[in-house]
Amino acid sequence: MFRFVKRAALVSVLAASFLSSANAQKTELTMYYPISVGGPLTKIVDSMVEEFEKQNPDIDVNAIYAGNYNDARIKSLAALKAGQPAQLAVMFSIDTYDLIEQDAIISFSDIVKSDKDKEWLNSFYPALMENGTTLGKVWAIPFQRSTIIMYYNKDAFRKAGLDPNKPPKDWDEMVTMGKKLTTNDQWGLMIPSTGYPYWMFGALAKQNGEILMNSEGTKTYFDNPNVVKALEYWKDLSNKYNIMPKGTIEWGTLRKNFLSGKTAMMWHSTGNLTAVKNEATFDFGVAMLPASKMRGTPTGGGNFYIFKKTTPQEREASMRLIKFMTSPENSAKWSMGTGYIGISKAAYNTPDLKKYVEEFPPAKVARDQLEFATAELSTYQTGRVRKILDDTIQAVLTDKKEPKEALEEAQKEASKLLRNYK
Numbered sequence: 001m002f003r004f005v006k007r008a009a010l011v012s013v014l015a016a017s018f019l020s021s022a023n024a025q026k027t028e029l030t031m032y033y034p035i036s037v038g039g040p041l042t043k044i045v046d047s048m049v050e051e052f053e054k055q056n057p058d059i060d061v062n063a064i065y066a067g068n069y070n071d072a073r074i075k076s077l078a079a080l081k082a083g084q085p086a087q088l089a090v091m092f093s094i095d096t097y098d099l100i101e102q103d104a105i106i107s108f109s110d111i112v113k114s115d116k117d118k119e120w121l122n123s124f125y126p127a128l129m130e131n132g133t134t135l136g137k138v139w140a141i142p143f144q145r146s147t148i149i150m151y152y153n154k155d156a157f158r159k160a161g162l163d164p165n166k167p168p169k170d171w172d173e174m175v176t177m178g179k180k181l182t183t184n185d186q187w188g189l190m191i192p193s194t195g196y197p198y199w200m201f202g203a204l205a206k207q208n209g210e211i212l213m214n215s216e217g218t219k220t221y222f223d224n225p226n227v228v229k230a231l232e233y234w235k236d237l238s239n240k241y242n243i244m245p246k247g248t249i250e251w252g253t254l255r256k257n258f259l260s261g262k263t264a265m266m267w268h269s270t271g272n273l274t275a276v277k278n279e280a281t282f283d284f285g286v287a288m289l290p291a292s293k294m295r296g297t298p299t300g301g302g303n304f305y306i307f308k309k310t311t312p313q314e315r316e317a318s319m320r321l322i323k324f325m326t327s328p329e330n331s332a333k334w335s336m337g338t339g340y341i342g343i344s345k346a347a348y349n350t351p352d353l354k355k356y357v358e359e360f361p362p363a364k365v366a367r368d369q370l371e372f373a374t375a376e377l378s379t380y381q382t383g384r385v386r387k388i389l390d391d392t393i394q395a396v397l398t399d400k401k402e403p404k405e406a407l408e409e410a411q412k413e414a415s416k417l418l419r420n421y422k
Contacts, residue, residue: 027317030062030079032089034072034144034302044337052324059317069095069302076307080104085309088318090302093131094378094386096139097217099305101380106308107137111315120323123344125367130375132303134217140303141322142343144334146269147297147366147373148203150290151276154283156181156264167265167287171207171233174265174290178243181264188243190263191234195251197393198377198386199300200267203289204230206296206374212389217379218421222389223404223411226293231403233292235396247398269300270366273339277360286362288369295372301340332356341366381417388413 035041042065049061066072069092076089091099099105112121124142132140154164160180168174178188191200202212210226213219221227237244258266259279267289276284289297304322306315324330328346332353335342342348348357348367357364379385392410395401401409 026058026060027313028060028062029088029314029317029321030064030086031321032064032066032072032076032079032086032091034067034069034090034092035065041338044334048325048330048333052321055324056317056320059320061321072302073098077102077104080307080309085307087310087314088304088306088322090143090304093140093142093145093299093301093303094376094382095305096132096134096303097378097380098382100135100139104307105139105305106310106315107139108141108306109137111306111319117319123346124326125341125343125345125370127299127370127373127375128341128343130215131299131378134215140305141326143302143304143322143326143331144271144338145299145301145303145341145343146271147299147341147369148200148267148289149270149273149297149366149369150265150267150287151258151272152265152285152287153258153261154285156186156261156282160264164283164285167285168290170291175237175241175243178237178241178265182243186261187245187263189237189265189267190244190249190254190257191237191267192251192254193248193394193397196300198389199298201231201234201389201393202298202374202377203267203296204234204292206298206372207289207292207294208233209293211374212377213379215375217382218418220379220385220389220411220414220418222392222414223408228404228407230292231393231396231407234393235403238397239399248394271301271338271340273362273366274337275339277339277362286365288365288372295369297369297373298376299370299373300376335363339363339366341370379414379418380421384417385414388417 033045045063049063053061066075072089073091073095076086079085108121112118121138128142128145132138152167157164162177162180168177181188205212205227208226208230210221210224212221238246254266254268255272257263288295306318326343328344328350331342331347332350334340335353336356342353347353388410392406396403396406
């Protein structure tokens with residue numbers, strides 16, 4: 001009996017020692033992610049993380065859902081300063097310059113060594129890589145990415161005598177159709193001007209032949225004549241053509257306005273596509289944004305970043321997680337579940353996404369629009385530069401300032417912020 005107890009105790013000690021050793025060998029990763037706890041996107045991310053941990057039992061992932069993009073950045077950097085840093089995060093694609101300036105992230109170009117890894121680094125759509133590539137290096141990997149697209153109510157088009165399969169292809173047509181679609185209880189068009197007004201304006205500027213900044217993040221072009229005309233057109237949609245409400249239009253409630261029939265057309269993120277598909281009680285369509293001199297939209301959304309304060313083991317584990325999350329299969333799953341863009345050609349070649357696009361053609365509009373896409377407004381001092389432009393746009397749309405003078409003033413302010421970076 002004594003021998004049995006002694007042997008059992010020995011086995012128990014050895015088992016505990018083995019478990020302790022196994023746990024000690026595990027790499028723990030903390031990942032900040034920009035969605036609210038309990039939301040539908042959380043379930044998709046959770047399922048991906050669970051599957052990753054099954055395939056990689058030596059890695060534990062703690063996904064912290066941080067709210068919006070600004071919240072994710074603030075919480076990630078706060079943890080870094082507090083000595084409890086995360087290893088990786090999904091943050092705004094436009095955060096790259098600020099994160100580099102704070103010496104907070106490491107470039108993927110410095111981590112990737114093998115030919116296979118380099119091939120992976122080059123597998124994503126080039127337009128989605130622009131915001132994360134600078135100084136000759138890749139600093140971010142696309143994941144939750146979008147463009148602005150036009151949603152339109154096909155039933156409203158039919159009622160107005162318009163072809164439901166021919167949305168406006170240029171600015172003039174958008175005005176003409178908008179007038180026919182505007183009634184006592186329905187606007188022809190709504191473009192949001194809170195939340196991310198600079199993003200919508202980037203689309204209008206690109207459509208009129210210009211971009212808002214240089215590729216080095218050191219200069220803006222707010223006072224360019226074509227940029228000024230783009231803002232004049234935005235204002236004219238309400239003040240001159242009367243197809244859009246005057247003043248500002250809320251980003252957060254616009255989707256509900258569209259779904260409730262308060263507007264026949266809206267510009268919004270492709271990230272709303274699945275929600276609109278699930279909630280619309282009418283026949284709707286999705287189209288590329290209309291052109292002026294050309295078609296155009298900025299890309300948007302979030303990228304993966306790896307923080308500099310990580311061990312080689314943590315970086316290797318982070319890379320494994322990011323490769324898993326951005327794999328063609330998971331990118332396809334994410335695109336179908338949310339409406340965000342599949343980030344690579346390989347994603348659209350997966351059987352599931354290929355079938356989904358065939359059955360639901362609107363799912364390919366944002367992808368096809370990448371041909372006309374440009375990087376989202378991103379510079380050094382991004383937050384301050386963006387606020388200057390946001391405030392300028394809202395001042396013009398609320399009739400407090402005129403477009404030309406307002407943008408000239410904004411350009412002067414932005415140039416002062418960026419003069420030390422040239």
